[in-house]
Amino acid sequence: SAVISQKPSRDICQRGTSLTIQCQVDSQVTMMFWYRQQPGQSLTLIATANQGSEATYESGFVIDKFPISRPNLTFSTLTVSNMSPEDSSIYLCSVATGTDTQYFGPGTRLTVL
Amino acid sequence: QQQVKQSPQSLIVQKGGISIINCAYENTAFDYFPWYQQFPGKGPALLIAIRPDVSEKKEGRFTISFNKSAKQFSLHIMDSQPGDSATYFCAAGDGGSQGNLIFGKGTKLSVKP
Numbered sequence: 001s002a003v004i005s006q007k008p009s010r011d012i013c014q015r016g017t018s019l020t021i022q023c024q025v026d027s028q029v030t031m032m033f034w035y036r037q038q039p040g041q042s043l044t045l046i047a048t049a050n051q052g053s054e055a056t057y058e059s060g061f062v063i064d065k066f067p068i069s070r071p072n073l074t075f076s077t078l079t080v081s082n083m084s085p086e087d088s089s090i091y092l093c094s095v096a097t098g099t100d101t102q103y104f105g106p107g108t109r110l111t112v113l
Numbered sequence: 114q115q116q117v118k119q120s121p122q123s124l125i126v127q128k129g130g131i132s133i134i135n136c137a138y139e140n141t142a143f144d145y146f147p148w149y150q151q152f153p154g155k156g157p158a159l160l161i162a163i164r165p166d167v168s169e170k171k172e173g174r175f176t177i178s179f180n181k182s183a184k185q186f187s188l189h190i191m192d193s194q195p196g197d198s199a200t201y202f203c204a205a206g207d208g209g210s211q212g213n214l215i216f217g218k219g220t221k222l223s224v225k226p
Contacts, residue, residue: 001159033213042202043157043216092156100145100206102214104156 002027002095004105012111013083020079021108023093028073031096034066037107038089046091049076083112115140117205119217126224132190134220136203139184145206147214148177148188150199157202161188193224 003026013019023032032049047055047068055068070076080087093105118137126132136146147162163170163177163186170177176189190197200221204214 004156042218045213048213100214101147101159101162103159104149106156109154 002029002097002103004093004095004103006091006093006105006108008108009106010109010111012113014113015084017083018079018081019083019110020077021091021093021110023076023078023105025074025095027097029095029097030073031102032070032076033094033096033102034068034076034078035092035094035104036089037092043092046078049078080110083110085112088112115215117203117215117217119203119220121220122218123221124223126190126193126222128193128195128224128226130193130224132193132197132222132224133187134201134203134222135185135187136205136217137183137185138205138215140205140207141184142207143205143215146177146179146186147204147206148175149202149204149216151202151219152199160201190222193222195224195226198222198224 005024007022034046035043037043045058046061047057049055049068049070051070067079088111090107090109092107094102096102120135148160149157150160151157161172161175163179165181174191179186200219202219203217206214
């Protein structure tokens with residue numbers, strides 16, 4: 001398995017601002033993903049973070065709102081831009097190590113006022 | 114066709130009892146079926162996973178039963194303990210989609226002492 005850390009663990013932000021969430025893995029991984037989990041709900045894939053190229057976004061998510069970077073095989077960032085209260089969620093990073101198995105980070109709990 | 118339907122939404126079991134959570138899928142391209150356990154304030158943790166070439170997989174008190182013809186799979190927790198109280202998510206993956214997982218809506222399990 002992989003050890004995944006996320007920063008920040010939680011934040012409270014004002015409407016209209018942006019927050020960048022970091023995901024760090026303790027080993028090189030092939031795939032990195034970003035999910036959103038709204039309170040009491042399931043996990044929804046936002047995008048696949050591709051190393052050295054643009055992220056692949058799922059339907060309903062766009063790069064202008066959720067820009068993603070992945071400069072190397074152990075690190076990725078997700079920015080939530082121009083936030084509104086509807087963006088209040090837990091944002092989760094996950095990694096896959098070459099098989100189907102995905103491991104999740106502890107999540108970032110975002111509250112937008 | 115990409116949905117994974119999970120039931121029940123919530124489950125209350127007495128200590129020592131058997132907890133059973135069911136999932137159904139439609140996409141026959143799915144070939145990987147993991148279960149995740151999530152405690153409040155934590156990221157989902159991989160519990161156990163199965164592939165369609167076997168009908169059952171057991172790890173300790175946790176067993177996955179898989180019925181390929183019915184496109185259903187289930188998680189059985191034997192001798193349920195209060196520490197098992199958590200939300201459980203089933204998921205399905207298609208290796209051809211670069212590791213993307215489709216998650217069920219989750220089951221909140223409460224094990225009463």
